[in-house]
Amino acid sequence: MASISGISSSYYALKLRNRNRNRNHSPALTNPFRNGPELAAFPNRPKLASDRALSLVSVAREVSPVTNDGAAAASPAAKASKKQALEKDPGELWKRYVEWLYQHKEIGMYLDVSRVGFTEEFVAEMEPRFQAALKAMEELEKGAIANPDEGRMVGHYWLRDSNRAPTTFLKSQIDNTLDAICSFADDVLTGKIKPPSSPEGRFTQILSVGIGGSALGPQFVAEALAPDNPLLKIRFVDNTDPAGIDHQIAQLGPELASTLVIVISKSGGTPETRNGLLEVQKAFREAGLDFPKQGVAITQENSLLDNTARIEGWLARFPMFDWVGGRTSEMSAVGLLPAALQGIDIREMLAGAALMDEANRTTVLRNNPAALLALCWYWATDGVGSKDMVILPYKDSLLLFSRYLQQLVMESLGKEFDLDGNRVNQGISVYGNKGSTDQHAYIQQLREGVHNFFVTFIEVLRDRPPGHDWELEPGVTCGDYLFGMLQGTRAALYANERESITVTVQEVTPRSVGALIALYERAVGIYASIVNINAYHQPGVEAGKKAAGEVLALQKRVLAVLNEASCKQPVEPLTLEEVADRCHAPEDIEMIYKIIAHMAANDRALIAEGSCGSPRSFKVFLGECNVDELYA
């Protein structure tokens, strides 16, 4: 049973005080910003929710019949079910808060689901499905083929507790990789491994090349946990945008000579990552640097990237395992190596994740934080993604959490078919940046506009390291404002029947960040099980990749046609229709137009007549005739 024992008494004392003040409508609390400049500037601003504390409303829904078909349980019949408004007085709300509050003492984390309006009846009806999902999770952890389409095990939970790996071979792979990461990072940090031609005599920068799951975790963790002035500062190339890559390389400047380049790709064949690597290698060549002496690969054994790194003799290679998905790879070499190189305590990250995993193994729903999250998601979105998940960490260092969760949640849950082949078009959209910044951007719509979301506040109790705090006005610190903004927004949203979850951590530490990641990984797995979908594949991603390949193939044909016409004497500029006909692709004329417009914008095609703005009239040719290509 969730309890509040052990929670800092001052934290609760403060909350109680606030509640009582709200009850009395004390001006001191009906607007905590009364001394701030903003109130003076905007005397007519809407009152905070605390003004309405006596009439907080929660909407209770009738639960739809439980079926074996996950998505069917949230069918239109369920959505159309009668909604009943329950008046709640602050006392009742407090009771609900205390009754449902989850606490993990060792991690220093609390989960408050009291502002999500699920009823006891709903919980009781969902119970069998949760039990089935938790059982499925148990099987998954034992090594079941939990990703049936790809015939794969799903083993990211073993990464933080290798004793749970289903074979001793897998256990030793995990342990050996972790040891190798720690010792490599130590050697780099102590200068034992150094770049061949840097004046500093040690690595000073990391350039991480990777995309999707091979970038988002490392980016989130770097932003959350890297020290202010790490020995090695990390940058990312996470796209095939040439200007973006140039920008990173330009910022490195002469420090390219002391840059450790980590190329991360599970498959080892992702085009954007390959392009990033080729661009970085070109920069190394131009600077007269020996890339392999500064290159590290993290990829599956025998992938294209692995073979390239092996043949070229790169500085190091670390394995990615078949049974770890990209979006759940933060605790593999993908996340751990960059983190360790920045001086982040990766064993603490793993410990936090392991503690959270352990907590999530209980079959008592209200004591299982991941199940509680999944329950709230199901309630808030009717089990069909009818509402978006807005993630609002009130802490700058957690800015990238929503971006990280966007992939974890949307790539896992956004599926066309369920496990029985029914078309379900599942998913939950995720967005958010940070509070209170977002309060000055889109919270207006959340409070008053279209009601298509639920919020998750991420609260961090420790404002800044001890010894640095000061009162910027009597009795009030900068962090008190951040706290007030969070609490005010939570209350204001609830007063307008907008549901919210609050995840509270004591501090942003490797342990709490590891636990946060583990919490959401498990919640996604449980939720997927409940709505009967495969969380561990991503068939939809292939369509876009295939279409991109077709565009590039068409571009090659366009180039060949233009080249042939440009090699004629005199040069024969072609209309769009002529190019399309000669490519034998008249149906692709729009795409051919776009290809030519893109080439023209990059000086790779010349417009002889007209302009790209009037596609029907322009004529195009290539600036140069490539005879070799013509006769190739």
Ligand SMILES: O=P(O)(O)OC[C@H]1O[C@H](O)[C@H](O)[C@@H](O)[C@@H]1O
């Ligand atoms: O790590 P990689 O194999 O390069 O894959 C990078 C990304 O590629 C695809 O877009 C997948 O949908 C992602 O899940 C993956 O994280």
